[in-house]
Amino acid sequence: MTVHQIELTGINKYYGAYHALRDIDLKIRKGAFVALVGPSGCGKSTLLRSLAGLETISSGDLVIAGAKMNGVPPRKRDLAMVFQSYALYPHMTVEQNLTYSLRIRGIDKAEAKRKAEEVAATTGLSHLLGRYPRELSGGQRQRVAMSRAIIRNPKAFLFDEPLSNLDAALRVHMRKEIRALHDRLKATSVYVTHDQIEAMTMADHVVVMRQGIIEQQGAPLDLYDRPVNKFVAGFIGSPAMNFVPASSGSDGKSLLLEFDEPQTIPFMKPVKAGQPLLVGIRPEHFELAGDADAMLRLPVGAVETTGASSYITTATQPELVIVLNNRAAIRSGEVIGLCFDPSHLHLFDQQTEIRLG
CATH class of the missing domain: 3.40.50.300 (P-loop containing nucleotide triphosphate hydrolases)
Structure with missing residues (x-):
């Protein structure tokens, strides 16, 4: 008791x-x-x-x-x-x-x-x-x-x-x-x-x-x-979680991320078609990826290296912060490929900001 x-x-x-x-x-x-x-x-x-x-x-x-x-x-x-x-x-x-x-x-x-x-x-x-x-x-x-x-x-x-x-x-x-x-x-x-x-x-x-x-x-x-x-x-989390406005694809198997240049990513959990969403992903859950494996391709705005880690800020609206646990040889202006485990995505209702699922 x-x-x-x-x-x-x-x-x-x-x-x-x-x-x-x-x-x-x-x-x-x-x-x-x-x-x-x-x-x-x-x-x-x-x-x-x-x-x-x-x-x-x-x-x-x-x-x-x-x-x-x-x-x-x-x-x-x-x-x-x-x-x-x-x-x-x-x-x-x-x-x-x-x-x-x-x-x-x-x-x-x-x-x-x-x-x-x-x-x-x-x-x-x-x-x-x-x-x-x-x-x-x-x-x-x-x-x-x-x-x-x-x-x-x-x-x-x-x-x-x-x-x-x-x-x-x-x-x-x-x-x-x-x-x-x-x-x-x-x-x-x-x-x-x-x-x-x-x-x-x-x-x-x-x-x-x-x-x-x-x-x-x-x-x-x-x-x-x-x-x-x-x-x-x-x-909760440092750096803070990234948030990107999005909507679910008509196929029910993808999300359209509403960057200034929209990009589509795979997503297998059931979401109401066309529902306005906020997609959250933590900076530490990204990995660099080659062309064949990249889920996102985004331009780099700034790179900060602490020695053990590299902090990358994308030149997008909204911008993303990405933490890589190494000294990444990346420069401002470069376009990088990124991948992540879709299970690490967090979905929130865009209006109420409450978690979905």
Whole structure:
């Protein structure tokens, strides 16, 4: 039987007439790592703050560890929040920052020190307990912020874009550390990010939000393989999925891609003849092909080589982005042949943008 540590049912949040969260239903099992992801203004931070008690929900039910939390103040929810800003006390050492919450709860000094040393050993801060925040790097400060949350042994950890202030290399390192720490503690974690790469690489369960609603939720690869609509398809994956307006052929075995110079490709799944479609294909699913095997022949607009991969942008309307995992000897202006596995195509209704099939 699945044990849910957090359950949100019919959650709505209004700021005056603005409807920030719309009928949110979300169940988070105990020990899960859940990422809330979406563009700026989609409601993910509002949802996290509502969970923490920093925002009052307008309607719906919020249950944590079996207890209804509607109206319960933040300090009584037993949740630990890690913010984008480290929010460390600058006049306190690392050890004092870690033990502060314990000391104000009346835990004696020796026990608080023991707990700080135990947590510091887990997070790699043992040699830094005597330092002040100004003497630490950004990554070390973020570790202190996480350690301060861990020492409370909460029912769940809430992360609000904790890596946004770090440089790219340190972000990659810290996301591995956070996930490894989650696995060691067997904690329940809810992680807000606008970076879908963070969500895909760290989480067991990804929740994609837009304009206050949950567009889709599920395992990361389920969202990648079967996005429910164009928005999710374009948001999950980097570079983003390509979309081309199209219509189904009268023979039921082909699609007419509506580039500035239309091209026909084979497609065996049944589609209503003449139906206006959007065909989606991910950049990494293309392969170069010779004349005999090419399904598409397109002119090249730009080529960017990173060393391990080549990024090709076509000189078409709409343009395609193609990722080849090698150093392709291709130049701007050249016409290239492309092939792909038709099973990798995604079809969406052109008007509703909802997935077909």
